[in-house]
Amino acid sequence: MTPTLPGWLRWSWLPPGAFLLVFLVYPLAVLAVTVTSDSGGGVISTLASPTLWQVTGLAAGQAAASTVVALLVGLPLANVVSRYRFRGRAFAQALVTVPFVLPTVVVALALRSLLGDGVPQGLVLVVMAHAYVNLAVVARIVGAQWAQHSGDYESVARTLGASRWRAFVDVTLPSLRPAIAASAAVVFVFSFTSLGIVLLLGDPTTRTLESQILRQTSVLLDFPGAAATALVQLVIVSTVLLLGAAASRRSATRRSRPPALRPLPSSVSGRAAVRITAVIGALIVLAPVAALVASSLRSSRGWALSWWTSLGSVDAGTTRLSPPSEAITTSLTYAALTALIAAGVGGLAAIASLTSGRSRIIAVLALIPLGVSAATLGLGTLLAFGRPPMDLRATGLLIPLAHALVAVPLVIAVVAPSLRSTDTRMSAVAATLGARPTRAFWTTYGPVLRIVMVAAAALAGAVSLGEFGAATFLGRAAAPTVPVQIVRLLGRPGEQSLGVAAVLAVVLVVMTLLLVMLVDRWATPLRRTTAQENPA
Amino acid sequence: MxxxxxxxxxxxxxxxxxxxxxxxxxxxxxxxxxxxxxxxxxxxxxxxxxxxxxxxxxxxxxxxxxxxxxxxxxxxxxxxxxxxxxxxFPHLDVASNIAYGLRRHGQTRKAALLRATELLEWLGLGGYERRRVDELSGGQAQRVAxxxxxxxxxxxxxxxxxxxxxxxxxxxxxxxxxxxxxxxxxxxxxxxxxxxxxxxxxxxxxxxxxxxxxxx
Amino acid sequence: MRRRTSPVITANIAVLASALLLAGCASSGTDGSDAVEPAASEPQTVQLLAHDSFVVSDDLITALKEDTGITLEIISGSDAGTMVAGAVLAAGNPTGDVMFGVDNTLLSRALEADVFEPYESPELTSVVPALRTDTAEGRVTPIDFGDVCINIHDASFTDIDAPSTLDDLIDPTYRDMLVVEDPGTSSPGLAFLLATIARYGDGWTDYWAALRDNGVKVAASWTDAYFGEFSGGGEGTRPIVVSYATSPPAEIVYAEEPKPEAPSSSVMADGCYRQVEYAGVLAGARNPEGARVVIDWLLSEGVQSDVPMSMFVFPAREGIALPAVFTDFVPTIDSPLQLPPDDVAAGIAGWLAEWGAVMGR
Structure with missing residues (x-):
């Protein structure tokens, strides 16, 4: 910490701390008290049951496999999309994010219709789906670091006699290790806590603790059992995330060169490699999306626009109160609110992580929502904020708040590294020129903050657009979000249900694409700004 | 000729x-x-x-x-x-950096590190073998390079x-x-x-x- | 020293403050109703908890407001199981005034936790005789019923006869043709399991072993089974699926214009499991008076006539004219299978475990 940081920075952990306390800790505490007050013994007996640990082992194996596959596919994509300049790059980068926000039921149906019976339900299919959904996590997190990595290191290694592959293993991989560790931790956590994909594409060997929790809550109403399972999940996920955070902390210290896109390799084979990777990546992402577009335009009578035109009709939706198109407005409103809340909370947490000591802990604590079972948090929030003395449902804020809990860790992941790699000498310079600490802080971090905060807010918005779990627990009948409307449509017969669901899924993809491209547009000036600040 | x-x-x-x-x-x-x-x-x-x-x-x-x-x-x-x-290479120490090319040319690890030590002596950087590369001054780093x-x-x-x-x-x-x-x-x-x-x-x-x- | 507050902080405080303020308003609005009994004409709100399949036409909600002054706030989102779980946890200090959609598989668990307070609706006298006394000692009111039945894709049975009984399904003629839902994750899947237990008693595990040996496919959800595996619903290849008795009429209603004249699949009348959906006043409701009015409204002719086309279930009320797609394409289910709610509550955990053991899941 430089001595010129303003004093109020020491307190910037307070608002995010309060947010976590009120909307994460309090609901979980209410739930824990309710559940254990009359049946604490059930928690112990579940913890002692072999089934719990058997499922834990299976889920950990599945998550590890999903992580490895996501890395194997995601790393080449990260390389191509974040380092090279080519036409359509911005679109490709946005495209990678799409699977991440698609509702799992849509991903599952699309994969099933694409692969047919070629890949039977089970571990392989689940791992493929997890890798598909989490491509963006790898491509984005590793890509951001790869973009900053100078290719000259590899040139040096190669002049010393290393083959292309050898140079990659010896030089590139070690320098990417923090980002790989960070993204691997996140992918592992997402796969380990997965619910929809596991239910839709899995078999008995792919059960997760989350699917156990859902069964214990909604079918067996075995709350102590669910609490015990949720506890185990929380402990495992927190451990993995802490390990990931520890590994990635060692990143962001070195910024060898400002990130700059480079031209395609000049050798024919190099160019071809980049292009082929980009095309294969686009195909992987696009194939399910293309299948969706096709089903949105096709009925039993051939190609037609009827599903699209029925978007505004009340009868086409599932509420009979509003047309499906209204779900789009609902989703956009929630996304905007989520962006606001998550950017505020996550931004402050990231700023807090600049200072030394305890206030940095908040950035780590903010990761915890990733590991809390959705069913658990949903029920806890319902008990805490769904009845007097505090009924937040009518405010319409409950869903954005729940979405923000999920989005805050990602906001921190985007903002904190940029702040940490900002040249702090600037604030010393500003101070010598007479700027008071607060002014010096804004001179130093203001330009970066303005840009990354927009990027982070848009990412939070994208998370909100695709979120399904919380919206089902806390939703209101008349105002389903797009994913909720899609799932409800897919819960009733008829080709109109399938068709309109496909239309809404396509709309969701387009909204996400636009949002992510907006992020990338805003993040581009960042590259230029840092290039000016740190001339090579 | x-x-x-x-x-x-x-x-x-x-x-x-x-x-x-x-x-x-x-x-x-x-x-x-x-x-x-x-x-x-x-x-x-x-x-x-x-x-x-x-x-x-x-x-x-x-x-x-x-x-x-x-x-x-x-x-x-x-x-x-x-x-x-x-x-x-930031993840390797000084001696391993120098030994890197020798290893790629088929030398054993032991021989390569021995040669690295000789080269460091020659550069006037004896005793720097196990140092982390980010501890070197600009001139020292360029000599190691x-x-x-x-x-x-x-x-x-x-x-x-x-x-x-x-x-x-x-x-x-x-x-x-x-x-x-x-x-x-x-x-x-x-x-x-x-x-x-x-x-x-x-x-x-x-x-x-x-x-x-x-x-x- | 001139201090500048971060705009981020300001925005953040504003959000938190408004959240808490709004919370205060919302709660004070409903709190008052405990002390003062609301007159029917006074504007008041009733919160109706419902599962995500609950649908009712807008004009009926408007009519409720005009007739009674009640503004109905429908709170739904989760499936019936999760909704009941939430109600059980919140028993005594509920998250709404009245709950709709607890069915006969979940009822016992809700009753055990004293989720409901007794109410006998005057409209109960117009309910079909079979359901009139089905009220758990006056604590719940039956609103609608439906049957989970085997659906058959007709086009696949031109050369051979379609199965007509549960026994037929283990016949090698129908090998690899049936897809069912996992009872642990799907409501119709559970209903079908209960149907086999009601039919075969202790022999149900043998029946499932025979189904397994005859190539039954287990899907995780209805969506997956119907759209993914069933040849009559989407891209699937299996011509027999566990679905609802009303799926064929729904196929017509949700088809493209011009609607087909007949559905492509039909219902097997044997082996259907009857699901009854109940409503009840939640114990500790802020507006119990209004909650009772809403239960009467749910049994009113208007809502009961709306039920078939909104939710594809049968009205509990007698003498409601059914739409043509129902009378034409849903067979009469003479003797649906059912288990007593208490038996279900006591047995379900063990049955699911046994089923898992038989099916290798």
Whole structure:
């Protein structure tokens, strides 16, 4: 910490701390008290049951496999999309994010219709789906670091006699290790806590603790059992995330060169490699999306626009109160609110992580929502904020708040590294020129903050657009979000249900694409700004 | 007559497929240091990249010890490369950095580390073997980079503004030191710089880039 | 010293403050109703908890407001199981005034936790005789019923006869043709399991072993089974699926214009499991008076006539004219299978475990 940081920075952990306390800790505490007050013994007996640990082992194996596959596919994509300049790059980068926000039921149906019976339900299919959904996590997190990595290191290694592959293993991989560790931790956590994909594409060997929790809550109403399972999940996920955070902390210290896109390799084979990777990546992402577009335009009578035109009709939706198109407005409103809340909370947490000591802990604590079972948090929030003395449902804020809990860790992941790699000498310079600490802080971090905060807010918005779990627990009948409307449509017969669901899924993809491209547009000036600040 | 260590014949250089210089002819002999002078952005770095194999030339031939390496992959050329920044591998210690090229050339780990220790003594950096590379000063790091490049005994060494990140005093001292080491090692060196004083201090021959070929 | 507050902080505080303020308003609005009994004409709100399949036409909600002054706030989102789980946890201090959609598989668990307070609706007298006394000692009111039945894709049975009984499904003629839902994750899947237990008693595990040996496919959800595996619903290849008795009429209603004249699949009348959906006043409701009015409204002719086309279930009220797609394409289910709610509550955990063991899941 430089001595010129303003004093109020020491307190910037307070608002995010309060947010976590009120909307994460309090609901979980209410739930824990309710559940254990009359049946604490059930928690112990579940913890002692072999089934719990058997499922834990299976889920950990599945998550590890999903992580490895996501890395194997995601790393080449990260390389191509974040380092090279080519036409359509911005679109490709946005495209990678799409699977991440698609509702799992849509991903599952699309994969099933694409692969047919070629890949039977089970571990392989689940791992493929997890890798598909989490491509963006790898491509984005590793890509951001790869973009900053100078290719000259590899040139040096190669002049010393290393083959292309050898140079990659010896030089590139070690320098990417923090980002790989960070993204691997996140992918592992997402796969380990997965619910929809596991239910839709899995078999008995792919059960997760989350699917156990859902069964214990909604079918067996075995709350102590669910609490015990949720506890185990929380402990495992927190451990993995802490390990990931520890590994990635060692990143962001070195910024060898400002990130700059480079031209395609000049050798024919190099160019071809980049292009082929980009095309294969686009195909992987696009194939399910293309299948969706096709089903949105096709009925039993051939190609037609009827599903699209029925978007505004009340009868086409599932509420009979509003047309499906209204779900789009609902989703956009929630996304905007989520962006606001998550950017505020996550931004402050990231700023807090600049200072030394305890206030940095908040950035780590903010990761915890990733590991809390959705069913658990949903029920806890319902008990805490769904009845007097505090009924937040009518405010319409409950869903954005729940979405923000999920989005805050990602906001921190985007903002904190940029702040940490900002040249702090600037604030010393500003101070010598007479700027008071607060002014010096804004001179130093203001330009970066303005840009990354927009990027982070848009990412939070994208998370909100695709979120399904919380919206089902806390939703209101008349105002389903797009994913909720899609799932409800897919819960009733008829080709109109399938068709309109496909239309809404396509709309969701387009909204996400636009949002992510907006992020990338805003993040581009960042590259230029840092290039000016740190001339090579 | 024995062939020159490095022989460039009618080389054409370009960027994204467009040539900006062609007809480059240059021969450098063993233990000879040639300095190439030119303003920044004139294509000096591209010339070195072409020799090292990082970018292929648009036309012409590159011969090393009489062998045509124009299309050879980087790691089979016998060319060393030194940049303005030392670019030491951050995850390896000082000795392992120097040993890296020896290991790639088939030496055992033990032999490579032994050789690294000798080279560090030679550079006046004895005892630095286990140091982390980010603990080195700018001058020390650049010397380690030089040792790393020379360790596998390349035929040709390309130095791309190797001292420009250092302060004037150190630059002068290191220039003298390095040129002595290069001559001792027998390598054919091409040293690219925009600083005429540095060029004259280091090199046996100083050539303006514009005199090498036809700029387009 | 001139201090500048971060705009981020300001925005953040504003959000938190408004959240808490709004919370205060919302709660004070409903709190008052405990002390003062609301007159029917006074504007008041009733919160109706419902599962995500609850649908009612807008004009009926408007009519409720015009007739009674009640503004109905429908709170739904989760499936019935999760909704009941939430109600059980919140028993005594509920998250709404009245709950709709607890069915006969979940009822016992809700009753055990004293989720409901007794109410006998005057409209109960118009309910079909079979359901009139089905009220768990006056604590819940039956609103609608439906049957989970085997659906058959007709086009696949031109050369051979379609199966007509549960016993037929283990016949090698129908090998690899049936897809069912996992009872642990799907409501119709559970209903079908209960149907086999009601039919075969202790022999149900043998029946499932025979189904397994005859190539039954287990899907995780209805969506997956119907759209993914069933040849009559989407891209699937299996011509027999566990679905609802009303799926064929729904196929017509949710088809493209011009609607087909007949559905492509039909219902097997044997082996259907009857699901009854109940409503009840939640114990500790802020507006119990209004909650009772809403239960009467749910049994009113208007809502009961709306039920078939909104939710594709049968009205509990007698003498409601059914739409043509129901009378034409849903067979009369004479003797649906059912298990007593208490038996279900007591047995379900063990049955699911046994089923998992038989099916290798």
């Amino acid at each position: 024995t062939p020159s260590r490095l022989d460039l014949q009618a080389l054409a250089l370009g960027y994204e497929g467009r040539a900006f210089m062609r007809g480059i002819d240059l021969r450098v002999d063993a233990s000879e240091i040639v300095a190439i002078l030119g303003p920044s952005g004139s294509g000096k770095s591209t010339l070195l990249s072409a020799i090292a194999g990082v970018v292929p030339p648009l036309d012409g031939r590159i011969l090393i010890d009489g062998r045509d390496v124009t299309r050879a992959p980087i790691h089979e050329r016998d060319v060393g490369l030194i940049f303005q920044e030392p670019l030491l 030089l040792a790393r490049a020379l360790a596998p005994r390349p035929a040709v060494l390309c130095l791309d503004e190797p001292f420009s990140a250092l302060d004037a005093d150190l630059r002068q001292r290191l220039a003298v030191e390095v040129s002595a080491m290069l001559r001792e090692s027998g390598v054919a060196a091409i040293h690219v710089t925009h600083d005429p004083t540095e060029a004259r201090t280091v090199a046996d021959r100083v050539i303006e880039l514009s005199a090498l070929g036809e700029a387009l």
